[in-house]
Amino acid sequence: MPDSPPSLDPVQLGAYFDLIEVTSLLRHAVEQQLRETGDLSYVQFQLLARLGDSPTGSHRMTDLADGVVYSRSGLTYQAGLLEKAGLVMRAPSPDDERSITVTITDAGRALLAKVLPGHIEVVSSMLFEPLSRDDVKALAGLLAPVRDHMRSTPPRSAAPRRRRGRA
Amino acid sequence: MPDSPPSLDPVQLGAYFDLIEVTSLLRHAVEQQLRETGDLSYVQFQLLARLGDSPTGSHRMTDLADGVVYSRSGLTYQAGLLEKAGLVMRAPSPDDERSITVTITDAGRALLAKVLPGHIEVVSSMLFEPLSRDDVKALAGLLAPVRDHMRSTPPRSAAPRRRRGRA
DNA sequence: GTCTACTGCTTCGAATTCGAAGTGCGCCGT
């Protein structure tokens, strides 16, 4: 079919706007809590959380950047900050001399633990309070396919993430 | 006061993470499209869209800031840029000498119209493609109460905030 | 009337962000 006239029906538009607004508000609230509790920005928290979640406590820079949806240069900056604060360590990867492995320190884990309850409190009370258990399940069920779709559709001009081998 | 054990069940956690990731990815994609097509940042686009949507084509600064979830000082900056670009006009309100009324110009409307189709295209193909019509309805139905809840729960105020510094 | 508290916006300084360019390593074909 030819491209339909480019427009979103009112329901789509509402969903889109609400999505943006909800996440913006949530992010602001969370950011404030993190700043107060642990003097962390949201990105820094995300990085620590990701590292703390890993079985090894470490990740490559690039994977971190992708995971958090962040620019590489920005990650370098934030990793530097976190390292200076003693929350992570950086070391060259053993197997690939190009890449850097970032590892969370005990101090990092401690701070994460200190900040986490408040974080969860905010998310819980802002995002989940008005939703029933089934609502949350439904939301998760809706977001998952969108997430997968987005992951598999890389930004238009960026290089497709091919490990090796050709198409 | 023994706060309830602060934790999110796995479903909630997944929904929360996906929400953040989806909007981050969407935002990046949209931002890129807007930059390419009309040399606009996302905030600038949001401001123009909001003004263009208004019956009068204008809004007070504060309402704009609240609408897009943005700091006041940031809005002053962006409004200045938009004005310099001839996309909006600023004039003191007749009834309240303190407040400034921002109005979209014809050039602003033109740029908005130029940029909108691509914007919709991106949102459509990234966010809505993997969702059926009913899915979207369900999503909208879930987000609306959350949005209302957040709006009615103003950011916890007046905590002595520490200086920005260090990690 | 006028004093005081509050609101709306701007200015200011510092921190964060990104993209482009730069450096060095690893992979592949010849």
Added chain:
DNA sequence: ACGGCGCACTTCGAATTCGAAGCAGTAGAC
């Protein structure tokens, strides 16, 4: 093995962001 291409990360400069402080204008108490 050599050479070119591509990847991982960093550096650099410019633009954007925020909060705190500052400057009017407004509203309510008395």
